[in-house]
Amino acid sequence: MTAIIGTSGSGKSTLMKLLAGFWDFEKGDIKIGGIGVKDLSMNYLNTIISYVDQNTFLFDDSILGNIRVGKKAATNDEVIEAAKRAGCHDFIVALPDGYDTIAGDRLSGGEK
Incomplete structure (x- = not known):
């Protein structure tokens, strides 16, 4: 890297x-x-x-849905693995709704 x-x-x-x-x-x-x-x-x-x-632009969708944009057929496990590789899994699971948290304008610039 x-x-x-x-x-x-x-x-x-x-x-x-x-x-x-x-x-x-x-x-x-x-x-x-x-x-x-x-x-x-x-x-x-x-x-x-x-x-x-x-x-960064995020769709007004869940975090799961936003990550899945890159590979529409990705399984939940693949999405979680992608988040882990990007270093944001721990942040996501700490959110009240985890991967089901609606992103869009609800997250700050740094959180995006």
Whole structure:
């Protein structure tokens, strides 16, 4: 795992959006393993890069439903495993309704 860290305004979000192929660029090159990101498929980039934007959006649905958006057929066990891997399982189970807690605008920015 690699984390991109830096002060506010230093370009972390810009770098990640370029690296993940969300934005195009005209000059220079960004390479992963010696291969330019423009030469890699979005499918491949999606398998090797995870990006959490600072402006998180959650549907007005349960936390379970929001996590399941990434894989509609995910079992409850798969959702829980994903939450554990993301480091948020303990926070979720401490909520009054656990995974059934309705997310949307009810959680603070940090909680999202």
